Amino acid sequence: MTNGNGGTIQTLSEQALPEGDIAGMTLFPVARFLIDLCPTSTLIFPVNSGSVFHGGLGAALKTVTDPVTYQYLFKPSPLPHTQRMLKSLAIPRPYILEPPLNDQRIYRAGELIQMGIVLIGRAVQSLPIFVAAFEEFGRRGFHR
Numbered sequence: 001m002t003n004g005n006g007g008t009i010q011t012l013s014e015q016a017l018p019e020g021d022i023a024g025m026t027l028f029p030v031a032r033f034l035i036d037l038c039p040t041s042t043l044i045f046p047v048n049s050g051s052v053f054h055g056g057l058g059a060a061l062k063t064v065t066d067p068v069t070y071q072y073l074f075k076p077s078p079l080p081h082t083q084r085m086l087k088s089l090a091i092p093r094p095y096i097l098e099p100p101l102n103d104q105r106i107y108r109a110g111e112l113i114q115m116g117i118v119l120i121g122r123a124v125q126s127l128p129i130f131v132a133a134f135e136e137f138g139r140r141g142f143h144r
Contacts, residue, residue: 094123
């Protein structure tokens with residue numbers, strides 16, 4: 001997939017578990033996607049590039065989705081009338097970002113940046129939202 005600025009996002013692989021019930025255990029979907037990002041100008045990342053991807057993705061999600069979906073994906077909280085996790089200050093997000101696994105901090109225009117994202121539970125169905133968010137993130141630019 002190509003965004004308007006010449007950057008690309010490609011889903012390279014998917015590994016998913018089916019939703020269902022096996023021997024009394026309820027399974028939920030988990031899918032891992034690899035994403036290729038191709039900058040159109042030189043990018044310089046801080047030592048912890050994960051923070052750049054996390055912050056940029058959050059800002060982009062806020063733009064490409066409605067407030068309820070944004071809350072579920074980026075700022076989850078306990079559901080009303082639930083007895084679970086009421087005292088938790090941080091509810092886990094339904095995704096895991098896997099920033100580039102190398103120590104490279106400078107990427108030149110056209111140089112491939114590969115990262116992953118694992119979507120968990122209902123978030124697997126939100127893949128198109130994440131793709132749109134990464135495209136928006138690319139349009140906005142990578143900032144610390």
